[in-house]
Amino acid sequence: MYTRKQALALAKQFRTCPPPSIQNNPDFKIENENHLKICPFCAIGSPDGVQEWQELSESFRTQFMTDDEQGDILPGQIRQVRPELGCWRDDLYYNPPLVLVLNDIDEMEQAVNVAQVWQDLALASPGDLIPSTDLITNFEEMFIETWNMYTLKKSDLGICLGKVSLQVVDEALKMKENPDYLPDLSRRPLPLTDEDPRRYFHQVEMETGYTFSAMAVEALMDEVVIVKTDVLTLSVDTLIKSIKKLIPTVDWDWFPDTVEDCLAALRLPTESIALRAAEGDSKMINAVYLELKNKKLDQIRSIECIIHHAEARSDHYTISGDIPDLPDNLSQKAFQCHIKNPEKKSLFQGRFTWDSEGKHFIAEFDGALKSNETVSITIVNDIANGVEA
Numbered sequence: 001m002y003t004r005k006q007a008l009a010l011a012k013q014f015r016t017c018p019p020p021s022i023q024n025n026p027d028f029k030i031e032n033e034n035h036l037k038i039c040p041f042c043a044i045g046s047p048d049g050v051q052e053w054q055e056l057s058e059s060f061r062t063q064f065m066t067d068d069e070q071g072d073i074l075p076g077q078i079r080q081v082r083p084e085l086g087c088w089r090d091d092l093y094y095n096p097p098l099v100l101v102l103n104d105i106d107e108m109e110q111a112v113n114v115a116q117v118w119q120d121l122a123l124a125s126p127g128d129l130i131p132s133t134d135l136i137t138n139f140e141e142m143f144i145e146t147w148n149m150y151t152l153k154k155s156d157l158g159i160c161l162g163k164v165s166l167q168v169v170d171e172a173l174k175m176k177e178n179p180d181y182l183p184d185l186s187r188r189p190l191p192l193t194d195e196d197p198r199r200y201f202h203q204v205e206m207e208t209g210y211t212f213s214a215m216a217v218e219a220l221m222d223e224v225v226i227v228k229t230d231v232l233t234l235s236v237d238t239l240i241k242s243i244k245k246l247i248p249t250v251d252w253d254w255f256p257d258t259v260e261d262c263l264a265a266l267r268l269p270t271e272s273i274a275l276r277a278a279e280g281d282s283k284m285i286n287a288v289y290l291e292l293k294n295k296k297l298d299q300i301r302s303i304e305c306i307i308h309h310a311e312a313r314s315d316h317y318t319i320s321g322d323i324p325d326l327p328d329n330l331s332q333k334a335f336q337c338h339i340k341n342p343e344k345k346s347l348f349q350g351r352f353t354w355d356s357e358g359k360h361f362i363a364e365f366d367g368a369l370k371s372n373e374t375v376s377i378t379i380v381n382d383i384a385n386g387v388e389a
Contacts, residue, residue, distance in 0.1 A: 008123065011120065011201055017093060073112060076100070085156060085212060102172065103357060112151070113150075114151075114157075118142065124187075125190075125202075127145070128146065128147075131165075137164070139162050207309070214362065217362045253267055254342060265342070268288065285304075287304075289302070292381065295382075303323060306322045315367070317364070318363070328356065335378070336349070337376065337377050339375060340374055340376045341373045350363050
């Protein structure tokens with residue numbers, strides 16, 4: 001009898017074990033040796049079932065190697081992330097996944113919103129959209145991970161292997177917006193249980209998505225120009241008075257000398273901070289949301305950021321996650337992110353990318369995060385500039 005544990009084992013191998021072309025490549029001898037030390041599947045020989053899946057994947061590439069590869073990238077297409085983008089990370093080899101194209105990213109025509117997909121329904125769980133077969137082309141069955149949407153460069157996408165109807169795309173976006181929503185066109189997955197293999201599958205899928213989205217965002221961030229919002233043109237005294245008028249008990253990590261200090265070092269009173277518990281293995285941090293109407297500060301509040309991934313290295317620090325409670329259609333320029341050090345009274349600005357459709361973000365900093373430092377995210381929504389809460 002085929003079990004979810006077997007399905008999980010196959011998924012882990014297919015996602016994070018090197019294919020034969022990498023295993024047999026002498027340039028990756030050290031990486032393969034390190035992988036064998038931590039991978040029970042590869043340590044005992046050829047991963048069970050993975051070779052067949054890789055052969056199936058290769059047959060897909062051969063069958064659909066048509067003009068679709070060079071054609072327009074459109075919503076509803078199921079495309080493979082380009083095979084050459086496979087990479088080593090933490091002694092695992094992340095194989096490029098299949099993704100569903102959702103839409104273009106506002107202000108970033110070279111990027112697209114995608115959702116990761118998987119073909120084994122044994123691992124589908126609440127939050128996954130399982131479309132009926134009449135709404136899918138070239139796949140017998142598959143599900144869309146509406147909790148695993150992210151940004152890729154269009155040039156990261158390879159051949160088109162199939163497609164779903166635009167109705168499925170619309171419903172997937174609705175499920176991202178409202179996790180409790182399930183459209184009529186989707187089968188209902190069974191609820192999760194304690195120690196359910198599908199919980200571990202989520203971790204594998206989030207790590208896979210992060211690996212490829214982080215590469216894309218790093219390239220896109222190089223093209224991001226930091227734009228100062230209108231609130232940054234105010235004087236420090238004016239901004240402090242406006243904030244204290246709305247929240248008299250507000251404080252700062254240090255007395256601000258600049259408007260950027262005033263926003264990033266802001267410390268809201270405990271009663272104003274969102275305290276909802278994180279779900280599963282996710283962590284929370286609180287950002288500060290400010291709303292301007294007619295150039296005047298009208299609202300200020302704490303807002304939750306759900307952190308799905310954090311990566312600390314000696315030369316950079318990256319976090320990614322969702323901010324589900326923000327208004328729709330916020331632009332990239334509404335966000336500022338910093339690493340702040342209260343002891344040194346210093347700020348170090350990072351690069352922030354925002355997917356307004358999926359409400360997903362990645363913040364990257366050129367430097368390590370020290371133990372006495374924290375990440376500060378500030379969102380300034382200027383309604384007069386066309387964004388309405």
